[in-house]
């Protein structure tokens with residue numbers, strides 16, 4: 001079988017080259033795709049092709065994908081955790097320096113200077129007092145979200161001599177192990193906001209984090225705090241942000257998400273969603289996304305889906321594999337096995353695993369699987385998708 005993969009956005013060739021032309025038809029114009037490979041393009045409001053089996057996001061955030069709709073259709077959505085964390089960390093550190101030393105506004109001032117050498121020197125000496133900054137040692141950085149990026153940012157800030165507070169009620173054990181031992185974990189967002197000179201956001205955009213930083217949160221911040229946002233624009237409530245900037249509550253805002261209201265404002269730096277735009281991060285993300293997608297399409301293996309459990313089953317030579325996404329309800333495995341048995345097939349191996357309301361079942365059988373069998377399995381109440389590999 002040839003799998004058709006539609007690419008949205010520029011996906012690094014390092015990843016695409018791992019899809020052999022004999023098995024995969026890949027490109028932006030592919031019709032009736034079995035899979036979509038995407039970076040930041042939005043799939044919201046787009047029709048979901050009936051042929052679609054999987055979506056792979058080369059990157060961390062999946063807020064551009066209607067994950068709940070995909071789940072209802074039994075379609076896994078993959079992302080690439082950690083693949084671009086170093087790239088984002090480096091730009092966040094740059095953002096902290098940009099804000100602490102007023103670099104963007106100061107450079108714009110210098111750029112506007114006119115006159116001969118002597119005149120410029122006078123203008124420089126008269127004007128530089130407007131751009132006096134502060135140094136980082138002894139200052140407090142508050143990191144909201146201690147995942148792949150937050151942990152890296154927290155650790156580098158410690159090495160710069162900062163005091164670091166971290167807030168993440170759902171930190172994973174793996175990330176906790178990576179966190180420098182002198183990062184202080186705080187148990188409420190409010191505590192972090194009250195104590196930090198610089199606050200940096202490293203959380204996903206979901207319903208619960210949209211507008212998380214609003215009026216109340218700005219009022220909790222120290223006077224002249226700095227906010228860094230390389231997570232997603234809508235996590236910060238924009239009218240509240242503008243008010244906090246105008247009142248001086250916020251000294252500066254550095255973000256990766258330009259908007260009409262933010263652009264050209266003093267003490268605001270907007271970058272064009274550049275966090276993951278390094279050759280290394282683009283390659284890492286594409287490699288992970290492509291490998292995960294290929295393994296799913298050809299073998300039913302699931303690694304790093306945001307809506308399905310991980311699933312891996314070693315496959316003996318010659319067996320046919322049935323892959324079913326189903327509701328996580330009682331008796332599913334029994335119903336699937338009964339239908340497979342009624343088709344006269346022996347089950348060689350079976351894996352059933354679940355995550356929340358969704359389950360995933362791999363059934364390896366000896367013998368040929370007919371279309372009629374796949375259709376019977378797909379018709380079981382609660383089965384969301386069924387295919388044979």
Ligand SMILES: NC(=O)c1ccc[n+]([C@@H]2O[C@H](COP(=O)([O-])OP(=O)(O)OC[C@H]3O[C@@H](n4cnc5c(N)ncnc54)[C@H](O)[C@@H]3O)[C@@H](O)[C@H]2O)c1
Nearest residue numbers: 060061145146147148149168170202203204230231275276
């Ligand atoms: N600017 C860019 O180019 C760029 C690049 C990569 C990621 N991002 C954004 O950064 C986000 C984080 O990326 P990551 O790789 O660190 O993800 P991650 O999944 O490794 O970490 C996210 C962390 O946030 C925590 N969290 C969730 N809700 C929270 C809340 N309300 N308060 C505190 N903590 C909370 C989670 O427990 C998790 O530990 C992504 O979802 C994406 O939106 C942006």
Ligand SMILES: O=C(O)CC[C@@H](O)C(=O)O
Nearest residue numbers: 039040059060061276277
């Ligand atoms: O693909 C990009 O350039 C951005 C990716 C980034 O926003 C992410 O969530 O990983």
